[in-house]
Amino acid sequence: MKVIFQLIIKRIGLSIITLLIVSAVVFFIANLLPGDAAQEMLGQSATPEAVAELREAYGLNDPPMLRYAKWLGGLLSGDAGTSLANARPVSELISSRLSQSLMLAGFTALLAVPFAMVLGIVAAMYSGSRIDKAMNIFTLSMVAVPEFLLATIFVLIFAVELNWLPSLSYIPADAGVYDYFRAFAMPVATLCIVLSAQMARMTRAAVLEQLSQPYVEMALLKGSPLSRAVLRHALPNAVGPIVNAVALSLSYLLGGVVIVEVIFNYPGVASLMVDAVTNRDMPLLQACAMLFCTGYLILVLIADISAIVANPKLRTGG
Amino acid sequence: MTNKLLQAAAMQKVAEQHSGSRRALLKSLGAAGLVTAASGLALPAHVLAQMSNEQPPAKPRYGGRIRVATNSMSTKDTLDPAKASLSTDYVRIYMVYSGLTQFNRELGADPALAETFESEDQQNWQVTLRSGVTFHDGKSLTPQDVVYSLLRHKDPAVTSRAAPIAAQFKEVVVTGPMSLRITLHAPNADLPVMLASSNFCIVADGTTDFSQTANGTGPYRLKEFSAGVRTVGEKNPNFWKPGKPYLDEIELVGIADESSRVNALLSGDIQMALAINPRSTKRVRRSGTADIMQTESSLYTNLIMRQDAYPTNNPDFVLAVKYMMNRELIQRALFRGYATIANDHPVAPSHKYFNHELPQRPYDIDRAKYHLKKAGLTGARVPVFASPAAEGSVDMAALLQLSGIEAGMHFGINRVPADGYWSNHWMKHPLGFGNINPRVSLDELFSLFYKSDAPWNESGWNNPQFDQLLAAARGEGDEAKRKQMYWDMQELISEQCGTSIPVFMNLIDGHDKRIKGNFPIPTGGLMGYSFAEYVWLDA
Numbered sequence: 061m062k063v064i065f066q067l068i069i070k071r072i073g074l075s076i077i078t079l080l081i082v083s084a085v086v087f088f089i090a091n092l093l094p095g096d097a098a099q100e101m102l103g104q105s106a107t108p109e110a111v112a113e114l115r116e117a118y119g120l121n122d123p124p125m126l127r128y129a130k131w132l133g134g135l136l137s138g139d140a141g142t143s144l145a146n147a148r149p150v151s152e153l154i155s156s157r158l159s160q161s162l163m164l165a166g167f168t169a170l171l172a173v174p175f176a177m178v179l180g181i182v183a184a185m186y187s188g189s190r191i192d193k194a195m196n197i198f199t200l201s202m203v204a205v206p207e208f209l210l211a212t213i214f215v216l217i218f219a220v221e222l223n224w225l226p227s228l229s230y231i232p233a234d235a236g237v238y239d240y241f242r243a244f245a246m247p248v249a250t251l252c253i254v255l256s257a258q259m260a261r262m263t264r265a266a267v268l269e270q271l272s273q274p275y276v277e278m279a280l281l282k283g284s285p286l287s288r289a290v291l292r293h294a295l296p297n298a299v300g301p302i303v304n305a306v307a308l309s310l311s312y313l314l315g316g317v318v319i320v321e322v323i324f325n326y327p328g329v330a331s332l333m334v335d336a337v338t339n340r341d342m343p344l345l346q347a348c349a350m351l352f353c354t355g356y357l358i359l360v361l362i363a364d365i366s367a368i369v370a371n372p373k374l375r376t377g378g
Numbered sequence: 379m380t381n382k383l384l385q386a387a388a389m390q391k392v393a394e395q396h397s398g399s400r401r402a403l404l405k406s407l408g409a410a411g412l413v414t415a416a417s418g419l420a421l422p423a424h425v426l427a428q429m430s431n432e433q434p435p436a437k438p439r440y441g442g443r444i445r446v447a448t449n450s451m452s453t454k455d456t457l458d459p460a461k462a463s464l465s466t467d468y469v470r471i472y473m474v475y476s477g478l479t480q481f482n483r484e485l486g487a488d489p490a491l492a493e494t495f496e497s498e499d500q501q502n503w504q505v506t507l508r509s510g511v512t513f514h515d516g517k518s519l520t521p522q523d524v525v526y527s528l529l530r531h532k533d534p535a536v537t538s539r540a541a542p543i544a545a546q547f548k549e550v551v552v553t554g555p556m557s558l559r560i561t562l563h564a565p566n567a568d569l570p571v572m573l574a575s576s577n578f579c580i581v582a583d584g585t586t587d588f589s590q591t592a593n594g595t596g597p598y599r600l601k602e603f604s605a606g607v608r609t610v611g612e613k614n615p616n617f618w619k620p621g622k623p624y625l626d627e628i629e630l631v632g633i634a635d636e637s638s639r640v641n642a643l644l645s646g647d648i649q650m651a652l653a654i655n656p657r658s659t660k661r662v663r664r665s666g667t668a669d670i671m672q673t674e675s676s677l678y679t680n681l682i683m684r685q686d687a688y689p690t691n692n693p694d695f696v697l698a699v700k701y702m703m704n705r706e707l708i709q710r711a712l713f714r715g716y717a718t719i720a721n722d723h724p725v726a727p728s729h730k731y732f733n734h735e736l737p738q739r740p741y742d743i744d745r746a747k748y749h750l751k752k753a754g755l756t757g758a759r760v761p762v763f764a765s766p767a768a769e770g771s772v773d774m775a776a777l778l779q780l781s782g783i784e785a786g787m788h789f790g791i792n793r794v795p796a797d798g799y800w801s802n803h804w805m806k807h808p809l810g811f812g813n814i815n816p817r818v819s820l821d822e823l824f825s826l827f828y829k830s831d832a833p834w835n836e837s838g839w840n841n842p843q844f845d846q847l848l849a850a851a852r853g854e855g856d857e858a859k860r861k862q863m864y865w866d867m868q869e870l871i872s873e874q875c876g877t878s879i880p881v882f883m884n885l886i887d888g889h890d891k892r893i894k895g896n897f898p899i900p901t902g903g904l905m906g907y908s909f910a911e912y913v914w915l916d917a
Binding site for chain 1: 534537604607634645
């Protein structure tokens with residue numbers, strides 16, 4: 061166990077260094093974007109005097125290194141700064157949207173992970189059969205179909221033609237379970253299909269690899285039924301790669317849901333970040349980027365740790 | 379001439395519209411708007427019927443809740459009239475606030491919070507306020523509120539979008555318990571029209587915090603505001619127009635994606651949608667539940683030919699390009715007919731000062747060839763910058779490229795992203811595109827975009843004759859003379875300015891068929907963004 065703790069602490073330390081590097085990259089790349097908040101704020105009506113005045117007010121005239129230091133200092137003390145677009149604290153803007161995004165991601169993960177597992181394991185168990193082929197065709201085509209197309213087709217069928225579900229994901233203030241179901245049905249379904257296709261393929265590959273090992277053959281020869289051989293013998297050994305695939309797929313949910321948020325007009329963090337880019341609202345943009353990066357690192361950390369825990373060789377440091 | 383927007387004219391004046399000048403019509407409409415405000419109708423029924431193809435309106439029904447979607451919404455959304463800069467902002471502002479005047483469908487100004495708006499010299503304006511108007515928090519409207527609302531635009535800290543217009547105010551002072559005087563630096567007959575814009579809506583004296591509250595005198599009270607997500611307004615029972623508004627609640631959302639907006643309309647999730655693409659109109663009409671409303675606006679995308687760069691500074695090159703514009707094809711192919719042919723000047727045919735004697739410039743490759751040859755530019759290669767930011771410009775550039783090949787030159791199309799287009803590309807290349815929103819006042823339009831020292835003189839055009847005419851027209855009280863001046867200015871722009879305006883784009887909105895009481899106001903979509911006080915929901 062001690063080895064694992066040491067490993068975790070080492071990983072967390074590395075993550076913090078990664079975050080620092082990312083913060084610098086994000087800051088300087090964001091500042092490479094042509095135009096700034098002052099110009100975007102005034103839009104087509106930007107006169108040089110007005111832009112200069114606004115820049116002064118926003119502190120955009122300071123040298124980049126100084127602004128970076130200020131921003132990083134604020135971030136470390138828990139102050140992500142103030143949005144340039146509407147003068148509200150960035151933390152307030154993000155927190156109101158983050159819960160929404162997490163809810164969407166949570167529901168998706170809750171459905172997609174078990175679905176993908178079952179699909180992948182079943183396909184591996186009956187590899188080469190019709191079930192496996194059908195699953196292959198399904199997952200391959202779903203991986204290939206972009207989510208905006210899938211989402212639009214869903215909207216056309218279920219909202220416009222059949223009128224069963226709303227085309228926009230709005231959750232009323234006094235929402236009941238049914239309202240949540242209606243609001244989430246299509247966005248979650250879209251994300252689930254795209255995500256679980258990826259995960260199912262990875263699961264299938266991982267389980268299949270184990271099934272070709274001699275110990276599985278041995279178990280089968282000893283008279284163990286196929287399901288037992290898969291679930292008790294092969295699966296524990298496949299957990300590492302599977303968790304890895306799941307974590308990486310889920311990290312996609314953090315920022316990659318922009319398109320789904322746009323199509324269903326869902327007020328999540330991803331659309332907030334898009335706003336931040338178009339408004340050149342650097343404090344907000346940087347905070348969002350850091351948030352996504354942190355989420356990604358946490359998921360990767362979880363994946364690594366699970367891989368270590370699942371693998372006795374790594375667990376004992378051998 | 380006394381410029382009285384409001385005369386104690388009787389309704390019979392409306393009848394003059396068939397024989398009288400447009401100006402007379404405008405005046406009578408102003409009067410009619412006031413007289414009929416008491417009965418809850420914006421215009422007499424026969425005027426409504428005559429002016430549009432709609433049925434005469436039925437008796438409005440009260441109650442109901444609608445959701446309306448515009449095409450943009452972001453964390454930049456504001457409740458401050460001075461900062462309003464996008465369609466969602468305009469709608470939100472008109473929902474919560476009222477101005478001194480308001481636009482009517484003829485692009486004139488009807489009285490709103492101002493009961494009268496008069497001037498002898500177009501420089502000193504006497505304004506009498508409507509009495510009995512209250513803000514949403516119960517405070518009564520006073521001249522001090524108006525003074526504060528107008529003068530705050532001059533404060534640089536406010537970062538008002540209307541600061542260039544407010545710079546014309548020399549003095550705004552209270553002159554009585556319900557009256558005030560606006561003194562301008564120079565005469566401007568268009569002041570009542572300019573003050574109808576959403577930026578000049580009236581806020582309560584001393585208001586500085588607009589982050590979460592909006593205390594106005596408009597038809598709806600702010601119930602919920604979440605920037606980038608939604609705005610909810612609930613009926614203001616004390617609205618100053620008796621009998622209005624009709625709906626209990628309006629929820630305003632932004633759906634950036636056009637096909638999502640159309641889908642939401644067709645599935646009944648929203649009842650009104652701003653900015654429908656011409657391509658989607660068939661789908662909307664076929665649905666049976668929704669319909670579209672067209673507004674002939676003066677919105678245009680224009681080709682800019684910089685007068686300070688080679689080869690666009692050559693007048694023959696400019697003329698050649700103007701003859702290469704295949705306006706009919708642009709109207710038909712790019713906008714599916716939802717556009718009006720333009721004549722290389724920014725005044726739309728629906729405007730009262732439109733010069734209809736100026737011959738329409740045709741699509742004429744032979745003349746283009748002639749002018750190209752005269753300019754010595756036959757066979758030249760010229761880059762042209764287009765971007766989705768200027769609606770339709772990418773396709774226009776492609777059509778221009780085809781005409782160019784026929785006329786004996788080559789346009790290289792540089793397609794640049796919409797993001798950051800206005801600060802990084804607009805007016806910065808010899809040949810590029812602009813996209814100009816409708817401005818009601820020709821004086822404002824010309825002063826902003828065509829005057830030699832204008833901040834957005836797109837082509838860098840320098841014409842002293844034009845500048846003189848512009849200044850003279852501003853203070854000209856005689857209607858006929860003023861009109862002649864605007865006619866001359868249109869001719870100058872069309873003949874000499876380095877801008878080519880092929881078409882004006884019609885604005886298309888979608889709405890649920892149960893929405894009633896809507897009619898086009900050419901300042902923008904959704905009834906010039908002011909639908910909130912007019913529409914009602916049929917059961």
